[in-house]
Amino acid sequence: MQRFDILVTYDVAITTKAGLRRLRKVATVCQNYGQRVQLSVFECRVTLAQLEQLESELLSIIDPKNDSLRIYVLYGGRNRSLRAHGLDRYVDFDEPMVL
Amino acid sequence: MQRFDILVTYDVAITTKAGLRRLRKVATVCQNYGQRVQLSVFECRVTLAQLEQLESELLSIIDPKNDSLRIYVLYGGRNRSLRAHGLDRYVDFDEPMVL
Numbered sequence: 001m002q003r004f005d006i007l008v009t010y011d012v013a014i015t016t017k018a019g020l021r022r023l024r025k026v027a028t029v030c031q032n033y034g035q036r037v038q039l040s041v042f043e044c045r046v047t048l049a050q051l052e053q054l055e056s057e058l059l060s061i062i063d064p065k066n067d068s069l070r071i072y073v074l075y076g077g078r079n080r081s082l083r084a085h086g087l088d089r090y091v092d093f094d095e096p097m098v099l
Numbered sequence: 100m101q102r103f104d105i106l107v108t109y110d111v112a113i114t115t116k117a118g119l120r121r122l123r124k125v126a127t128v129c130q131n132y133g134q135r136v137q138l139s140v141f142e143c144r145v146t147l148a149q150l151e152q153l154e155s156e157l158l159s160i161i162d163p164k165n166d167s168l169r170i171y172v173l174y175g176g177r178n179r180s181l182r183a184h185g186l187d188r189y190v191d192f193d194e195p196m197v198l
Contacts, residue, residue: 007171009108011137011186038110038167040139059184068137068186072106075175083154083170086163087110 001047005078006071008034008042008058013066025061026069029054037090043078100146104177105170107133107141107157112165124160125168128153136189142177 008030012023030036033054034044046054055071062069074081084090107129111122129135132153133143145153154170161168173180183189 007106007108009106009137009140037169038108038139040137041108041110041169055182055184062185064185066186068188069184070136070140071182071184072171072173072177072180073182074171074173075180078171081171081174083172085154085158085168085170086161087165087167089167 003045003047004051005074005081006034006044006046006051007074008044008054009070009072010040010058010062011068012040012062019063019066022061022063022067026058029057029061035090037088043090045078102144102146103150104173104180105133105143105145105150106173107143107153108169108171109139109157109161110167111139111161118162118165121160121162121166125157128156128160134189136187142189144177 010026012026013019014023027036030042030044033046033050034042037043044054051071051073058069109125111125112118113122126135129141129143132145132149133141136142143149143153150170150172157168
């Protein structure tokens with residue numbers, strides 16, 4: 001089954017308690033699908049069905065009038081697409097683990 | 100000349116005054132190349148030479164031990180890659196402006 005590398009970036013308005021709750025929920029959902037690489041940026045490797053599922057879960061959480069959610073499909077994969085510098089939290093589980 | 104849609108995302112450690120200065124500088128540099136779409140996310144449409152220039156300018160600013168900088172080339176372009184929801188600041192200057 002084809003899998004896509006995707007990027008999820010979000011800005012949630014945290015001026016209210018409800019906003020803080022949305023922020024935590026968004027991060028928790030993203031955690032189920034991939035890895036946090038920056039405070040509000042997650043990288044995930046998902047099937048199309050998982051992408052649709054992730055998107056609908058996130059849409060059920062955010063307040064579209066105050067929050068911003070952007071999902072980018074990285075065609076060609078993250079290794080071709082990405083130039084990472086400085087702190088890098090990402091662990092590539094598809095790479096052989098050297099023990 | 101070929102132009103690429105790219106994404107610049109960053110986390111700058113703002114626990115010090117120097118960090119706050121780096122954050123402002125990073126945003127200012129990114130503003131010269133594209134549009135802020137979220138607090139720490141910019142979309143730019145650049146030539147390869149501009150991408151290299153942008154990257155080196157940003158590398159001259161960030162503290163690699165404390166900050167994270169990620170540049171993603173969106174192969175296939177942003178329109179194919181992006182699913183945007185909620186607040187969306189992006190203005191597509193390549194689209195005809197309806198007055």
